Amino acid sequence: MYHDFNFKDVLASSVRAAWQIEDILPPGSALDFGKPFLPESLARTAEAPGLSEAEKLVLNHVRGHEYLSMFGLVEEFILPFVLDHARPQLDGDDHQVRAMLNFAGEEAKHIHLFRQFHSLFTGSFGSDCAVIGPPAAIGAKVLSHDPLAVALLILHIEWMSQSHYVGSIRDAGELDPLFKSLLKHHWMEEAQHAKLDTLMVAELAKGRDEAGIDKAIDEYLELGAFLDDGLRSQAELNAAALETATGRALPTETAGALIAQQHQALRWTYIGSGMTHPKFVKTLETLSPAARDRIAAVAPAFC
Numbered sequence: 189m190y191h192d193f194n195f196k197d198v199l200a201s202s203v204r205a206a207w208q209i210e211d212i213l214p215p216g217s218a219l220d221f222g223k224p225f226l227p228e229s230l231a232r233t234a235e236a237p238g239l240s241e242a243e244k245l246v247l248n249h250v251r252g253h254e255y256l257s258m259f260g261l262v263e264e265f266i267l268p269f270v271l272d273h274a275r276p277q278l279d280g281d282d283h284q285v286r287a288m289l290n291f292a293g294e295e296a297k298h299i300h301l302f303r304q305f306h307s308l309f310t311g312s313f314g315s316d317c318a319v320i321g322p323p324a325a326i327g328a329k330v331l332s333h334d335p336l337a338v339a340l341l342i343l344h345i346e347w348m349s350q351s352h353y354v355g356s357i358r359d360a361g362e363l364d365p366l367f368k369s370l371l372k373h374h375w376m377e378e379a380q381h382a383k384l385d386t387l388m389v390a391e392l393a394k395g396r397d398e399a400g401i402d403k404a405i406d407e408y409l410e411l412g413a414f415l416d417d418g419l420r421s422q423a424e425l426n427a428a429a430l431e432t433a434t435g436r437a438l439p440t441e442t443a444g445a446l447i448a449q450q451h452q453a454l455r456w457t458y459i460g461s462g463m464t465h466p467k468f469v470k471t472l473e474t475l476s477p478a479a480r481d482r483i484a485a486v487a488p489a490f491c
């Protein structure tokens with residue numbers, strides 16, 4: 189066994205870590221647009237080509253809005269996936285049933301929180317920041333894949349949220365405190381999700397031979413390519429949101445360079461940082477060393 193996760197301990201941690209939306213986003217909450225929202229390791233706005241310092245900060249805010257919107261988006265398919273997985277096990281182990289239902293309930297709460305954040309952000313930012321979608325269409329496409337591939341994608345997302353917070357947000361004193369607090373509270377509950385996903389992947393992989401694992405990896409990579417197309421579109425939407433917010437139309441060449449540079453920043457944020465997370469790699473290796481090697485071969489393109 190390469191981990192010591194079990195439903196009883198995860199449930200206990202989930203009960204201890206739980207918070208209410210009203211406590212972390214009370215009426216009257218305000219974002220400080222004088223500070224960055226996302227750390228530079230994810231935003232990569234400092235090196236954005238052709239922008240002034242003021243425009244780089246606006247782009248950082250656009251990226252912050254995109255970041256929480258993207259979590260809201262993926263949580264819209266994580267929620268039904270977890271419920272579908274829990275449904276046949278409802279008369280099984282009590283800790284397992286409660287841990288999985290808490291998982292689903294927390295994702296529903298995060299979707300709700302991020303919608304409230306969107307309203308707060310939009311009210312102060314002054315113009316719209318579009319996000320790829322609609323979530324239902326993206327969710328339907330993702331959920332049409334092999335459940336083991338979907339569970340791997342979700343595991344990658346949960347671990348990536350852990351490394352973002354611990355690696356570059358927790359100790360970043362320059363970030364807006366409210367935005368940082370939302371990330372912190374999200375991280376606290378996601379820590380349990382990563383463990384539950386690890387257990388879910390193990391259940392879904394049970395009894396699969398090498399060909400069955402290989403098929404799931406094929407479909408995980410298909411999902412990665414689908415997500416990557418969406419990220420390219422999102423980088424274009426972010427550039428358009430920046431132009432609207434600043435009132436400056438970027439020269440075609442600058443816009444092209446900015447979109448390419450930011451597309452890579454989004455790739456690292458949502459694909460590379462998950463694909464290369466040591467705990468995710470460990471799960472792949474447990475499924476099959478060949479699976480681990482296949483993902484390791486494509487990961488550099490997303491870093």
Ligand SMILES: [Fe+2]
Nearest residue numbers: 263295298378
């Ligand atoms: Fe979440």
Ligand SMILES: [Fe+2]
Nearest residue numbers: 295346378381
């Ligand atoms: Fe989660």
